[in-house]
Amino acid sequence: MENHSGQPSPGSIMQIGTGFWASKILLSAVRFELFTLLAERKQMTANEIKSKLRFKCTDRHVFDFLDALTTFGFLKRDGFLETASYSNAPDTDLFLDKKKPTYIGGMLEMLNNRLYGFWGNLESGLLTGHPQNEAKQGENLFEKLYEDADRLKEFIHAMSGIQMGNFIALAQQFDFSKAKSLVDIGGSAALLSLMIAKHHSHISCTSWDLPAVAPIANETIQQFQLQDRVKTAEGDFFKDSFPQADIITMGNILHDWDEEIKMMLIQKAYDALPEGGIFIAIEGVIDEDRNKNAFGLMMSLNMLIETGTGFDYTFADFDKWTKAIGFKKTEIIPLTGPSSAVIAYK
Incomplete structure (x- = not known):
């Protein structure tokens, strides 16, 4: 792995190694329906978002959460810290507003609700060749999904979204x-x-x-x-x-x-x-x-x-x-x- 100067760099290693941090920030925003809220309100301050989503963390961590989403390109920001207001980026507004027919967040919801935890066992899957999902409890993935109407609907909307x-x-x-x-x-x-x-x-x-x-x-x-x-x-x-x-x-x-x-x-x-x-x-x-x-x-x-x-x-x-x-x-x-x-x- 090299940077543009041709010298070895740890940048890519750390970007991939911490990739689950970025994933969880996006998945959490989808779970809180932040983008749907912003699509409706158009623009909100960090304090308004904190109040509406009932966050109990410090203001600084709310800023960190929203500014990370801005850095990734999911949000747009006017102002800074206490004076900042946030709105959806165009792609986010189209694809992550739950009230639009173009919503693809079903897959992200399933990633958060099911696969995020299961992927923590990738090493076990490679070592054993066995599934690392519901099957570890002796359950068949598809039988389990099809017997639970809510989980089936989530799975179907996930597949549709992707x-x-x-x-x-x-x-x-x-x-x-x-x-x-x-x-x-x-x-x-x-x-x-x-x-x-x-x-x-x-x-x-x-x-x-x-x-x-x-x-x-x-x-x-x-x-x-x-x-x-x-x-x-x-x-x-x-x-x-x-x-x-x-x-x-x-x-x-x-x-x-x-x-x-x-x-x-x-x-x-x-x-x-x-x-x-x-x-x-x-x-x-x-x-x-x-x-x-x-x-x-x-x-x-x-x-x-x-x-x-x-x-x-x-x-x-x-x-x-x-x-x-x-x-x-x-x-x-x-x-x-x-x-x-x-x-x-x-």
């Missing part, structure tokens, strides 16, 4: 002109189906997931007023065949599982598609040199924490798996940030 920008980008960048039907496997809150339907009026979409998810998905569909072209359907991809469609999609599904289950899911997608049909997976696809997409690599480690055997993959991996099943050709489309769509044609 993928919303990707779904919009896919809808805008991919050629859907020849498709009349799409089924999103593990469709969660139906956002992928909704974004495709919103941008392509000729397509009928189905969000396919376990029965417990349908009420959440239907609520989202109603919000977008697209009930005529987006439906929910219930199924279990371990037990059931996929519904037939011109396009089969999966957003953050394949990476949950080991290679054997990945191949099983790809096979089911292949079987549900007509000749010329298309399979699309949206994930943090790792770059071929495995030295650029840090998010994809960290998400793969998150699968160690969550499932023990799931992992993220490169486009070359996807190409190998899909062609082994029988798909004729593949391509990759970069979406937002570190995410991509990998596509296989039957």
